[in-house]
Amino acid sequence: MKQSFALFSDYFALMDNRFTRIDSRVKLIVVFAVIAAALIAKNVLFGLSVFVFCVICMLKVRVPVKIIAVRMLPALLIMLVVVIIKALFSAGEVVFEFNLGLLRLTMTREGIAEGLLIGSRVAGALSAVMLLSFVTPAYKIFSALYWLRLPPLWVEIAMSVYRNIFAFLEYTGDIISAQKTRLGYIDTKRSLSSMGTLAGAVLLRAFDQAEKTSQAMKARCYNGTMPFVKPSPLTKGQMRVMLTSIAVIVIVFVLIERPGL
Template sequence: MFDIFSDIFASRENTLTRVDPRIKLILALLLIFCTVLSQMVWFPLVVFTCCLITMTLIRIPPGLVLLRLSGPLGIVTVLVLLQMFLTGSTPLMTLHIGSWTFIASQEGLARGILLGSRVLAAVSTVILLGSVTPAHKIFAALRWFKIPEGWVEIAMLVYRYTFSLLDQTSDVLTAQRARLGYSSIKTSLGSVGVVAGTVLIRAMDQAMRTYEAMTLRGYQGSMPFGPLPVLEQKDVRILTVAVPVILMAFLFVERYII
């Protein structure tokens, strides 16, 4: 469970981890921006493929990559189905379920695939960014870009205590399995409700304990952030080369590839 969120791979030494986090953040946001603006599936698919290849080259286990993409893949499936059956006018196929008749359309399928490719490209970009940049460096880069301090602090606390709540959730699930809490559908539904309620209560308790601890340590509404070093020339060169390449690739794919 922890491997889904862990940034342990960001601590490894490789070419991408040595790039300044501000540069990586700019390039990731540019890729996501171009992906959202794309009107065809090709550019998002190129981004998605490049991210998968890069994650393979930096030796992230394929099973872990698939696990991290499992949630977005579910969203993509829902998007494609909704668009296919709710939009468009050219019939593609007809599905009969009891007295209900659902007609899928070609335009809806194309629209769903486009939206799904955007989701996969954007998510894979974020996963790659998190795999080559430690979380604290991303937060420091956000503060350097003048993102409101309150937003960054909330993001830091959410990131920090996500692992704590996952640990507690794992303990509850282990205890329930030992007591055969998932031996049938009925008991499974009850056990899931208990887990959800337990996590909610512990999250509220943790929030109060965290606030009290921060207050005792002199917290007055803001956390200090250390200054980031001046950008090195190699990082500036990476930025000046990568930005035009991404923009030209986006324009070329959108304009010339059908």
């Protein structure tokens, strides 16, 4: 139960450590810099280096390996599919060949290289965002996004989505518990029926909650924007941390991307 709560909450972000003490705006800007560098990198080593560094940092702040794996698994599976598709459907020198009756599949050296590059970019960017989520509470991330002058509507929608994720998770858990009590998952037929009922109930609840939220916001004189507390200017120490971090990212990027590596 504790791990389930930690998986979908700010459990680790509310702990006290060297990463949580850094200003959320500094962390967000540094993560944006890492993502930008990962996306333009031409060498798989950069993305993999970011991935390894971020995983080590997560372990350093005592995030269990199981929770890291569960959070990363969906994105890594999608990344694996992209790598395989890229390897199978790119032209170049054939290195593997599979004959499946009437179907002949080939993997090319160029396709594998491009797929691995895409995979390293995804892994690097994903791990950076995950590390940010583990060391920064969601409300501070939204406040930092507002400070960065992102459209207020985007920030408000993100806040609403984040809040409702937990409401629907709790509602879904209650329905599943009730269905299990009534032997709703005793066999394949009943399981499919129960899953259909669950999906329909959650969808109807989403529409109902959207209507209630809209009415509540109108009753509270919502005029299209939500008030945000104006953050204080960054201190010299925070600026030094941000500039030093970005400088390290640039140096590592240049060293890895230079010809010969």
